[in-house]
Amino acid sequence: MNEENKRVYPSGGFPGKLLTYAMLFFSLVLILAGLFGKNTRGGELLVQVMATPEPTLSTDVFDETPETREITLTTTTWYAIQLGAFENEASAKEMAIEYQSRGAAGYVFK
Known part of the structure; x- marks a missing residue:
């Protein structure tokens, strides 16, 4: 070399x-x-076997699973902004996809 x-x-x-x-x-x-x-x-190393805990039976109260349940939600208010008005649906969907890729909830509403 x-x-x-x-x-x-x-x-x-x-x-x-x-x-x-x-x-x-x-x-x-x-x-x-x-x-x-x-x-x-020469010291002793202590090893103990732990007892396996016994399972406990649940009472009948826990076995009563309701088939239907009614819940009350608090009222919410939603605000929205319009980002454009388009002549065709393809352009609107293109902008919606662009905003969805940024993390926004872009969608098309007719």
Whole structure:
């Protein structure tokens, strides 16, 4: 390979190497702490099996599902603006689609 076409990739500078070495050191500390930790020096590790809770029966009140229900809604007031008047429906639908793509509720009303 020609010397003039040789690619040279810079190695990581001092901050990058320092960070790498620090991460390796802390990883080693965590591994050693896991190997020689408090629970592995002959201490007892307590494992208990928890009892499965028993299901409780519901009363008849909860089993009565109403077949129909009447709800009362509060009155609401709607406001609308007209964004254009068109001679043909295709132009109106085109503008409605444009506003729908922006998140508005664009629609065509005859």
